[in-house]
Amino acid sequence: MIDLNCDLGESFGIYQLGCDKDIMPFVSSVNIACGFHAGDPTTMHRTVELAHKFEVNIGAHPGLNDVIGFGRRSIKITPQEAYTLVLYQIGALEAFLRAKGKTLHHVKPHGALYNMAAKEEELAVNIAQAVYDFNPSLILFGLSGSCLTTAGEKLGLKVRHEVFADRTYQDDGSLTPRSFENAVIDNEQQAIEQVVQIVQQGKVKTVTGNSISIKADTICLHGDNVNSVQFAKKISHILHNV
Amino acid sequence: MIDLNCDLGESFGIYQLGCDKDIMPFVSSVNIACGFHAGDPTTMHRTVELAHKFEVNIGAHPGLNDVIGFGRRSIKITPQEAYTLVLYQIGALEAFLRAKGKTLHHVKPHGALYNMAAKEEELAVNIAQAVYDFNPSLILFGLSGSCLTTAGEKLGLKVRHEVFADRTYQDDGSLTPRSFENAVIDNEQQAIEQVVQIVQQGKVKTVTGNSISIKADTICLHGDNVNSVQFAKKISHILHNV
Amino acid sequence: MIDLNCDLGESFGIYQLGCDKDIMPFVSSVNIACGFHAGDPTTMHRTVELAHKFEVNIGAHPGLNDVIGFGRRSIKITPQEAYTLVLYQIGALEAFLRAKGKTLHHVKPHGALYNMAAKEEELAVNIAQAVYDFNPSLILFGLSGSCLTTAGEKLGLKVRHEVFADRTYQDDGSLTPRSFENAVIDNEQQAIEQVVQIVQQGKVKTVTGNSISIKADTICLHGDNVNSVQFAKKISHILHNV
Amino acid sequence: MIDLNCDLGESFGIYQLGCDKDIMPFVSSVNIACGFHAGDPTTMHRTVELAHKFEVNIGAHPGLNDVIGFGRRSIKITPQEAYTLVLYQIGALEAFLRAKGKTLHHVKPHGALYNMAAKEEELAVNIAQAVYDFNPSLILFGLSGSCLTTAGEKLGLKVRHEVFADRTYQDDGSLTPRSFENAVIDNEQQAIEQVVQIVQQGKVKTVTGNSISIKADTICLHGDNVNSVQFAKKISHILHNV
Numbered sequence: 001m002i003d004l005n006c007d008l009g010e011s012f013g014i015y016q017l018g019c020d021k022d023i024m025p026f027v028s029s030v031n032i033a034c035g036f037h038a039g040d041p042t043t044m045h046r047t048v049e050l051a052h053k054f055e056v057n058i059g060a061h062p063g064l065n066d067v068i069g070f071g072r073r074s075i076k077i078t079p080q081e082a083y084t085l086v087l088y089q090i091g092a093l094e095a096f097l098r099a100k101g102k103t104l105h106h107v108k109p110h111g112a113l114y115n116m117a118a119k120e121e122e123l124a125v126n127i128a129q130a131v132y133d134f135n136p137s138l139i140l141f142g143l144s145g146s147c148l149t150t151a152g153e154k155l156g157l158k159v160r161h162e163v164f165a166d167r168t169y170q171d172d173g174s175l176t177p178r179s180f181e182n183a184v185i186d187n188e189q190q191a192i193e194q195v196v197q198i199v200q201q202g203k204v205k206t207v208t209g210n211s212i213s214i215k216a217d218t219i220c221l222h223g224d225n226v227n228s229v230q231f232a233k234k235i236s237h238i239l240h241n242v
Numbered sequence: 243m244i245d246l247n248c249d250l251g252e253s254f255g256i257y258q259l260g261c262d263k264d265i266m267p268f269v270s271s272v273n274i275a276c277g278f279h280a281g282d283p284t285t286m287h288r289t290v291e292l293a294h295k296f297e298v299n300i301g302a303h304p305g306l307n308d309v310i311g312f313g314r315r316s317i318k319i320t321p322q323e324a325y326t327l328v329l330y331q332i333g334a335l336e337a338f339l340r341a342k343g344k345t346l347h348h349v350k351p352h353g354a355l356y357n358m359a360a361k362e363e364e365l366a367v368n369i370a371q372a373v374y375d376f377n378p379s380l381i382l383f384g385l386s387g388s389c390l391t392t393a394g395e396k397l398g399l400k401v402r403h404e405v406f407a408d409r410t411y412q413d414d415g416s417l418t419p420r421s422f423e424n425a426v427i428d429n430e431q432q433a434i435e436q437v438v439q440i441v442q443q444g445k446v447k448t449v450t451g452n453s454i455s456i457k458a459d460t461i462c463l464h465g466d467n468v469n470s471v472q473f474a475k476k477i478s479h480i481l482h483n484v
Numbered sequence: 485m486i487d488l489n490c491d492l493g494e495s496f497g498i499y500q501l502g503c504d505k506d507i508m509p510f511v512s513s514v515n516i517a518c519g520f521h522a523g524d525p526t527t528m529h530r531t532v533e534l535a536h537k538f539e540v541n542i543g544a545h546p547g548l549n550d551v552i553g554f555g556r557r558s559i560k561i562t563p564q565e566a567y568t569l570v571l572y573q574i575g576a577l578e579a580f581l582r583a584k585g586k587t588l589h590h591v592k593p594h595g596a597l598y599n600m601a602a603k604e605e606e607l608a609v610n611i612a613q614a615v616y617d618f619n620p621s622l623i624l625f626g627l628s629g630s631c632l633t634t635a636g637e638k639l640g641l642k643v644r645h646e647v648f649a650d651r652t653y654q655d656d657g658s659l660t661p662r663s664f665e666n667a668v669i670d671n672e673q674q675a676i677e678q679v680v681q682i683v684q685q686g687k688v689k690t691v692t693g694n695s696i697s698i699k700a701d702t703i704c705l706h707g708d709n710v711n712s713v714q715f716a717k718k719i720s721h722i723l724h725n726v
Numbered sequence: 727m728i729d730l731n732c733d734l735g736e737s738f739g740i741y742q743l744g745c746d747k748d749i750m751p752f753v754s755s756v757n758i759a760c761g762f763h764a765g766d767p768t769t770m771h772r773t774v775e776l777a778h779k780f781e782v783n784i785g786a787h788p789g790l791n792d793v794i795g796f797g798r799r800s801i802k803i804t805p806q807e808a809y810t811l812v813l814y815q816i817g818a819l820e821a822f823l824r825a826k827g828k829t830l831h832h833v834k835p836h837g838a839l840y841n842m843a844a845k846e847e848e849l850a851v852n853i854a855q856a857v858y859d860f861n862p863s864l865i866l867f868g869l870s871g872s873c874l875t876t877a878g879e880k881l882g883l884k885v886r887h888e889v890f891a892d893r894t895y896q897d898d899g900s901l902t903p904r905s906f907e908n909a910v911i912d913n914e915q916q917a918i919e920q921v922v923q924i925v926q927q928g929k930v931k932t933v934t935g936n937s938i939s940i941k942a943d944t945i946c947l948h949g950d951n952v953n954s955v956q957f958a959k960k961i962s963h964i965l966h967n968v
Contacts, residue, residue, distance in 0.1 A: 055868060064792075065792075065794060066792075068791060069801070073802045073803060074800075074801070074802040075792070075795070075800070075801045075802075076800040076801075077795075112802070
């Protein structure tokens with residue numbers, strides 16, 4: 001079955017976020033925040049322990065240094081800064097796995113860093129290099145067919161092309177930006193159909209009505225609230241039976 | 243010769259601090275700030291590269307999360323928080339060494355965390371455990387004869403008892419707190435004599451005039467300014483010829 | 485009727501905390517976080533607007549610079565640092581009131597800063613001075629009969645002695661520290677009885693069974709969850725009819 | 727004589743930056759960092775006292791929330807966020823003036839916020855509105871002929887068009903971006919000539935050799951190092967005698 005991944009460990013101090021425990025049974029990989037856009041050492045420790053219990057693949061989810069903006073606001077960092085901030089965060093998270101005798105499975109940049117890495121080649125190359133330099137057998141998760149997955153493949157990293165159930169696509173394979181009204185798919189049935197089409201046919205219908213090819217190694221699910229957990233459960237069930 | 247160590251990598255963004263390049267030739271071990279009280283990913287990366295060039299032992303210098311206070315203000319953290327914040331910072335720093343195919347040599351807590359770990363047993367035990375869980379062959383640096391070195395020894399860690407050239411000692415072997423007038427030894431000759439006595443006789447003269455036994459595996463030097471670098475050069479020369 | 489106050493505006497970026505809208509109808513004064521332990525400029529702006537709508541007294545709730553610890557961990561700051569960090573935060577919050585043609589009503593330190601100011605005279609004096617220097621007609625809220633209220637009174641500030649419905653008291657009038665099992669009153673009826681006794685008789689029963697005198701100008705209520713809002717509603721109703 | 731302004735108070739905790747005391751005698755206005763990109767409450771307090779002693783006009787210098795990047799990296803904030811973060815910082819700084827019975831003279835955004843406000847109209851409007859809402863008699867400093875000065879003028883704020891001695895201009899009146907080789911004027915004589923031409927003729931020579939009209943109400947000088955202070959001294963002397 002195709003990999004299902006979810007962003008977790010996004011609490012911060014006393015601030016609780018996400019239904020981490022509830023989403024775990026329905027995903028195969030989790031991406032844990034590393035303290036720059038969300039997460040703090042104690043939250044990371046607790047989330048790693050939880051993920052071990054559920055035996056899911058554990059990945060680092062490095063982000064921009066901006067808790068107030070939750071790592072969703074672009075910051076004009078240099079490619080060199082991207083390299084060092086990703087390396088720092090991967091190392092910080094893996095420390096909690098090492099303490100349990102484990103190692104990281106993958107790395108997926110978060111939010112604005114993910115989107116910047118999808119489009120800006122030099123940034124993408126530096127992020128991929130940070131992953132490679134830390135451990136060349138790590139898997140790099142990135143937007144399907146983006147600069148980031150290309151950079152990873154060129155370096156010889158294993159790469160997972162990521163697709164979204166609840167986001168619409170444009171004719172060039174990029175996601176419709178959130179500033180557009182039709183960026184997000186609210187209709188659950190439509191989201192399910194998009195996933196099934198991607199998985200079965202390797203194609204997705206774009207906002208203009210065209211059907212384009214898309215690589216899909218992993219699907220991003222959300223665990224923010226009760227509805228998103230219910231959706232994850234449904235998708236997980238359907239994909240088990242596709 | 244006895245180990246000489248120095249705290250380095252304490253710049254932060256555009257803020258430059260310390261004469262890192264100038265002090266390197268005179269020390270055998272360096273403790274690099276990890277981003278919580280000083281240092282940032284780019285500074286850490288640069289400092290690790292510099293330390294490699296000088297072939298000194300590289301250690302992590304984890305501190306409290308307080309750049310404004312430079313990690314020198316006590317924060318009432320729980321022992322569990324001490325565990326996770328030390329583990330996080332060790333992992334973050336080692337990432338930059340791993341990218342060069344190297345591993346960390348030691349860990350020395352910074353500032354208020356160092357002082358708290360010297361006196362509070364449960365905190366000390368948790369910090370030692372974090373070091374051990376990350377890598378049991380790491381060496382733990384702590385105030386000579388303190389709770390921290392004891393906690394490390396009990397766990398089976400290699401430990402280095404640290405002494406100071408420019409700080410006065412009390413009869414119980416603890417440092418005179420900085421709030422006291424006679425806490426710091428400004429007179430260079432007196433500081434040199436203290437070091438020589440410690441190294442040759444294993445004894446130090448206290449503020450009351452007594453002479454007490456003290457274990458000394460490593461001496462802490464400073465690299466803040468031109469004078470401190472000159473002092474490091476002198477001490478290094480003298481110890482080579484003791 | 486006695487003043488009822490509540491800490492509000494404690495969200496941070498996307499992290500939501502507290503039932504601000506639900507508690508507003510039952511309190512007469514609110515203390516708004518100022519960005520150091522909780523709150524951010526946008527949250528402060530929104531909370532000030534909400535408080536205006538409900539026509540409650542608006543106060544600043546300055547805290548220690550520690551979002552991860554929610555301002556609840558003591559940090560060993562100097563009295564001078566206490567002065568500047570309180571002054572900074574009062575000014576920052578009042579800016580949002582000024583933009584509406586209003587001014588602040590009071591200041592109440594938060595968490596660890598509140599507790600430190602209750603016991604450490606020099607810190608208390610500096611905090612009171614910051615309030616006075618900003619605006620001598622501001623009201624200072626502090627733990628009833630503490631160093632902080634004393635410092636405010638000596639300076640000539642109007643002061644409100646604060647009491648708690650759900651915390652137990654010791655024979656010297658101080659709160660039982662949270663590290664003790666009997667620190668918090670979970671039983672709603674018991675909390676109500678404590679409030680009624682304080683308001684009607686100016687006395688409170690301590691943990692040893694004694695009854696001591698206590699000054700009470702304002703009662704601190706919580707708005708964290710549905711239960712705390714229900715409790716606020718009950719207390720508010722009872723006090724209207726005492 | 728034309729106003730000369732300088733950015734000050736850019737130290738942060740133990741990190742010292744800038745020759746604040748040395749530049750003061752040669753400028754008429756200072757812009758003090760407010761804690762988001764540089765500065766902290768204690769530094770702000772000290773810098774306000776220093777500025778009073780030298781009897782210069784004191785302005786707020788609000789920046790993006792990014793100490794590591796010194797506020798020089800663009801962050802994609804919303805116009806509403808720009809409004810609240812400027813309002814917050816103006817209030818915070820004015821608190822230190824109020825404690826001395828004074829009020830702010832002007833506001834000048836810092837770094838990336840300054841540059842974004844020069845080009846993005848909605849952002850500029852919101853920043854100008856924050857200044858106006860805090861105090862409509864404040865003076866707004868912005869890049870000469872930019873979106874920010876226009877927004878201020880439309881609101882009815884007094885505005886000062888700022889020019890630079892050591893930056894080159896393009897034909898449209900904008901500064902040559904720092905990413906271009908010829909962005910900065912290193913040659914002191916050339917910088918002086920540019921200032922004199924601007925002040926005497928209201929014109930500046932652009933990088934293409936054209937001469938364009940430019941409004942100049944204030945000149946930005948730097949106080950980073952000994953050379954910049956010497957340059958400020960020279961410029962100040964020349965302008966006194968123009």
